[in-house]
Amino acid sequence: MNxxxxxxxxxxxxxxxxxxxxVIPILLTIFYVVKNGAGAVSWEFLTQPPRAGMKxxxxxxxxxxxxxxxxxxxxxxxxxxxxxxxxxxxxAKDNLFTRLIKLSVVNLSGIPSIVYGLFGFTLFVVILxxxxxxxxxxxxLAIMSLPVIITATKEALESVPFSFREIxxxxxxxxxxxxxxxxxxxxxxxxxxGTVLSLSRAAGxxxxxxxxxxAFYLPRLPHSIFDQVMALPYHLYxxxxxxxxxxxxxxxxxxxxxxxLVFLMNLVSIILxxxxxxxxLW
Amino acid sequence: MEYETKIETWNLNLYxxxxxxxxxxxxxxxHRNITAIIGPSGCGKSTLLRCFNRMNDLVEHIKxxxxxxxxxxxxxxxxTDLIYxxxxxxxxxxxxNVFDLSIYNNLRFGLRxxxxxxxxxxxxxxxxxxxxxxxxxxxxxxxxxxxxxxLSLEQQQRLCIARVLILKPDIILLxxxxxxxxxVSTLKIEELLRALRTEYSLVIVTHNMQQAARVSxxxxxxxxxxxxxxxxxxxxxxxxxxxxxxxxxxxxxx
Numbered sequence: 353m354n355x356x357x358x359x360x361x362x363x364x365x366x367x368x369x370x371x372x373x374x375v376i377p378i379l380l381t382i383f384y385v386v387k388n389g390a391g392a393v394s395w396e397f398l399t400q401p402p403r404a405g406m407k408x409x410x411x412x413x414x415x416x417x418x419x420x421x422x423x424x425x426x427x428x429x430x431x432x433x434x435x436x437x438x439x440x441x442x443x444a445k446d447n448l449f450t451r452l453i454k455l456s457v458v459n460l461s462g463i464p465s466i467v468y469g470l471f472g473f474t475l476f477v478v479i480l481x482x483x484x485x486x487x488x489x490x491x492x493l494a495i496m497s498l499p500v501i502i503t504a505t506k507e508a509l510e511s512v513p514f515s516f517r518e519i520x521x522x523x524x525x526x527x528x529x530x531x532x533x534x535x536x537x538x539x540x541x542x543x544x545x546g547t548v549l550s551l552s553r554a555a556g557x558x559x560x561x562x563x564x565x566x567a568f569y570l571p572r573l574p575h576s577i578f579d580q581v582m583a584l585p586y587h588l589y590x591x592x593x594x595x596x597x598x599x600x601x602x603x604x605x606x607x608x609x610x611x612x613l614v615f616l617m618n619l620v621s622i623i624l625x626x627x628x629x630x631x632x633l634w
Numbered sequence: 635m636e637y638e639t640k641i642e643t644w645n646l647n648l649y650x651x652x653x654x655x656x657x658x659x660x661x662x663x664x665h666r667n668i669t670a671i672i673g674p675s676g677c678g679k680s681t682l683l684r685c686f687n688r689m690n691d692l693v694e695h696i697k698x699x700x701x702x703x704x705x706x707x708x709x710x711x712x713x714t715d716l717i718y719x720x721x722x723x724x725x726x727x728x729x730x731n732v733f734d735l736s737i738y739n740n741l742r743f744g745l746r747x748x749x750x751x752x753x754x755x756x757x758x759x760x761x762x763x764x765x766x767x768x769x770x771x772x773x774x775x776x777x778x779x780x781x782x783x784x785l786s787l788e789q790q791q792r793l794c795i796a797r798v799l800i801l802k803p804d805i806i807l808l809x810x811x812x813x814x815x816x817x818v819s820t821l822k823i824e825e826l827l828r829a830l831r832t833e834y835s836l837v838i839v840t841h842n843m844q845q846a847a848r849v850s851x852x853x854x855x856x857x858x859x860x861x862x863x864x865x866x867x868x869x870x871x872x873x874x875x876x877x878x879x880x881x882x883x884x885x886x887x888x
Contacts, residue, residue, distance in 0.1 A: 446694055519731050522689060523801065524720035525747045533743070534733070 385611060389604030397605060401571035406591055407598060411606055416573055417486075417581030418555055418613065421565065424490025424577070425497055425554050432494070433501030434543060440502070441509040442531050461499035466559040468496040473563035485578040489565025493554040500553070504546020508539040541625045548621040552614040558585040568594075584610045635865065637852075638665035640805060640835040641686055646700035648681060648690070648859075655681050657859040659700075663805075663852075668827060668836045670850035670867065672843055674887065678859040679839040683807050686837065687723040688716055704805070721748055724798030728810045730790035732782035732797075737774055740782045740793060741765070744801045764796040768826060788819035792826065799830075806830070808838040812845065824849045843883055847871050855879045 396410055403409035444450040472492025482488040512535045520530040558566075566586035574581050588606045591598050641663035648656035656678050663669050663686075671679045684690045685702060688709060701708045709719055721744075733740050741761045744750075751757050761778070765771040770792050774785075782793055791811060798806055808827070812820040827836060827849055840846050846853055847867060854864040855878075863870060863879045874880045881887060 515727070515729070515731050516733075518689070518692070519727070519733070520743075520747075521692065522687065522720055522725040522727075523744045523747060523797065524717045525743075526717060529747055538734075 382611070385604050385607050388601055389606070389608035392599075392601040392605035393608060398609070402569070403571075406569065406595055407602070411582075411584070411587060411609065413571055413573060414582040414584045414587040414606070415609060415613070417566075417583040418585075418610070420486055420574070420581060421489055421493060421561065421583060422551055422555050422617070424486055425493040426551060428491055428494035429497040429501055429550075429554075430547065433498050433547075434505050437502045437505035437509060438531060441506050442527065442535070457499050457502050461503065464559075465496060465557050466562075468492055469560040469562050469564065471495070472560060477564055483578060484563070484565055484567075484580050486565055486574060486581055487577045489561045489581075489583075490577075492560045492564045493557065496557065496560050497550040497554045500550035501547050504550070505539070505543045508542025508546065509535060511542060512538045537628065540628045544621045544625050544628075548617055552617055555614055555617070556585050556610060558589050561586055584613070637662075637667070639663070640665040640704070641837075642703045643685075644701040644703070646682075646685065646698070646702065648678070648685065648699075649697040650693075651695045655859050656685075659856075659859075659861045661854055661861055661864055663835065663837055665835050666831060666833070667851040668831050668838060668849055669852045669854065670846035671837065671839045671854045671856055672841070672846045672882075673856035674882070675841060677856045679841075679856050680809050682856065683725075683809055683837060683839045686805065686807055687720050687725055688714070689725065691716070717748070721801045722803050723805045723807060724801060724803040725807045726791070726794050726798060726809065726811045729814050730787055730794050732785070732790050732793055734781065734783055736779045737782045737785070737793065738778040741797055741800055744797060748801065750801070760800055764800040765793075767799050767830075768792040768796045770796065786819075788815055788822060791815060791819075791823060795826065795830075803834065805835045805837065808836060810840055811838065812840075812842070820845070843871075855882060857882070 394410075398410055398415065399412050400410035401413050402411060440450060440454065444453075469492065472488060472495065476482045476488035476491050477484055480488075482491075516534045516538065517530050520534040521527075525533070554560075561583055565580060566583050567580040568590060570580055570582050584606060588603060588610065591606065592603045639662045641661075643659055643661050646656055646659040646661075647654065659682060661682075671682060673679050681690065685698065686704070686709075690696050690698065698710060700710070702710050704719075704723065707714075733743060735743075738761065741764055742757065745757060745760065751760055762771055762775070765774055770789060773789070774780075782790060785793065791814075795806075795811075811827075812823050815823065824845065827838070830836060831851070838846075838850065850867045852865065853867045853870040855862045855870065855874075855876075857878055863874060863876045865875075870879065871883055874883065
């Protein structure tokens with residue numbers, strides 16, 4: 353072997369090891385959570401409300417609450433985010449105004465989630481009088497998710513070659529027809545990935561729901577979108593820090609359920625992606 | 635020169651930002667013939683071609699001045715129905731850019747977009763005619779559900795032409811349609827174009843002078859955004875009036 357080959361081998365080995373270093377914390381976290389929490393996850397844990405100062409029973413209301421919040425967030429952020437990205441990429445002219453919008457979107461994703469929480473509390477809970485409710489919490493989480501969804505959708509749309517639009521338009525298709533039939537089908541996998549990533553993050557956030565929706569202890573299920581709910585991340589925070597003598601395995605079990613929920617969402621997106629790859633148009 | 639005019643430009647100027655890409659172009663494209671536009675790279679050939687179906691609208695910071703008449707209508711006015719214009723003025727691109735769909739759906743696309751032909755039999759008939767026209771029907775009639783990207787490049791380019799023909803255009807613009815093809819396929823596509831000239835007005839942009847000489851009836855020589863000379867292809871290639879044209883076709887530059 354000559355020197356160049358040896359050098360290449362060394363470089364690849366180092367790069368491979370560094371990549372491995374990235375994977376290790378993720379694997380360790382999952383391993384640790386599963387090891388400590390799996391024992392406490394039972395049918396009762398998943399389907400019963402907490403009892404006896406949250407030391408017994410389950411986390412059912414928190415699971416339902418988090419699922420409701422994810423759905424609510426999705427309902428607000430998906431149409432808003434995807435449609436504005438379509439506008440920015442496909443329709444908006446390149447001028448100062450649109451550059452300002454794009455810059456704001458990028459910067460919005462850098463705002464700490466607790467600030468979104470305060471903003472949501474002020475706007476939705478106080479000014480718009482939604483109270484601490486599913487509605488206020490979903491809207492806050494939706495606003496927090498928007499930048500990521502817009503950025504991901506924009507990137508997905510921009511990665512569709514210009515020639516696809518060109519053929520369609522040259523055949524006399526309108527702009528919307530072109531987007532609908534020649535751009536979106538190819539962008540959907542990318543949009544899904546970004547969307548699910550951002551919804552997963554929303555599902556695990558504590559700060560934005562702290563003042564807008566999350567209940568400390570509320571064993572009954574909500575009746576309307578103006579009700580409070582328990583939510584997994586906040587519940588995890590509560591039982592880990594606010595309840596003395598809490599068995600650790602319950603905290604880990606709650607974390608495990610949250611991870612499981614996020615994993616389930618990713619699974620759905622993988623299935624959807626595969627489905628869209630198969631049938632693209634009509 | 636006496637011929638029936640299909641497209642006519644009046645003092646056409648085109649700016650990319652501050653750069654003047656087409657300078658005062660006055661050209662008359664004849665009816666049902668093949669017109670070749672030749673010139674060195676960057677002379678504005680494709681830009682001129684893309685004026686005829688307003689594809690330049692897609693590029694930002696472009697400004698077009700002057701008039702382009704197609705059948706007496708100035709297509710540069712803002713009220714032009716671009717959807718109708720692009721149906722009547724079809725375009726074939728450099729790379730055979732079929733959709734990542736079945737052959738059937740590639741041809742069906744335009745019909746759907748324009749809400750032409752609802753009846754299944756009519757659609758099938760139109761698709762058959764389109765493929766027949768470009769000499770693909772025999773090869774492909776049993777493979778209509780196959781993805782168009784599995785075809786050879788020549789077949790793909792023929793399919794692109796069929797996709798345009800199916801919309802019943804009057805004019806077909808071809809932007810270096812053979813530059814991605816091998817010499818044999820190129821000759822076959824040229825043969826097809828010769829056959830199409832009895833029904834359509836074709837405008838072909840090419841940097842290949844032999845191709846222009848072989849395939850076209852009229853030729854325009856464009857240099858640095860100016861139409862240097864326009865005339866009968868035989869005359870342009872055997873007896874050009876302008877020194878610049880002579881230098882270009884004899885290979886002194888370009």
